[in-house]
Amino acid sequence: MAINRFPIFVFGLFLFFVPGLLILGIELFSELGQSNPFIIAMIIFWGGIPSLVGIIAYLIADKKVKRKIITGLGGLTFYILLLPIIGGVNSVKEKIYLVKHHVELEQIAIDVLNSKITVDNANQILKKENLIVSISCVPEEKKHVLFLISGMIDNCFGFSYSLTDEKPSDNCCGDFTSWKKIRDKWFVWTTT
Helix, strand or coil: CCCCCHHHHHHHHHHHHHHHHHHHHHHHCCCCCCCCHHHHHHHHHHHHHHHHHHHHHHHHHHHCCCHHHHHHHHHHHHHHHHHHHHHHHHHHHHHHHHHHHHHHHHHHHHHCCCCCCHHHHHHHHHHHCCCCCCCEEECCCEEEEEEEEECCCCEEEEEEECCCCCCCCCCCCCEEEEEEECCEEEEEEEEE
């Protein structure tokens, strides 16, 4: 009596790809800075075992070697490209957010740099306006305002309104790992 391998075949593929698709879905459908890194970590941690079981079940169920190779390489490619895909999605989200809110953020930055409002007052305004950023730092040279999107003591990222194209000499969130211009006077930055 022949065993119907199709359900095992489909279930194996399902288990193999679901963790990556969940992570991609969370990143695609969450607002900038709103995806929870702990949930992503749990999906990676707990999703690894079912994913491994899934690929093993698939490899056992599928009898065609060529299809196994293509599917295995396709899955490997998917997981290798997942991080750059998420990075690209977040880069687009950053640009969209800044297009929507650069006028308000720029006015707040100019007011802070000209000492019309304090950083605390600016953060209250940002919170009242339901903007997802807060001002993390105004370096001593008073040419930049660093808006924090996410991060804690270090490993932060955000936007900077800058009167110069140079990154500031200091910040309140660790050493800069990137400083990239995304529009006139606006940069996206990350720290360690």
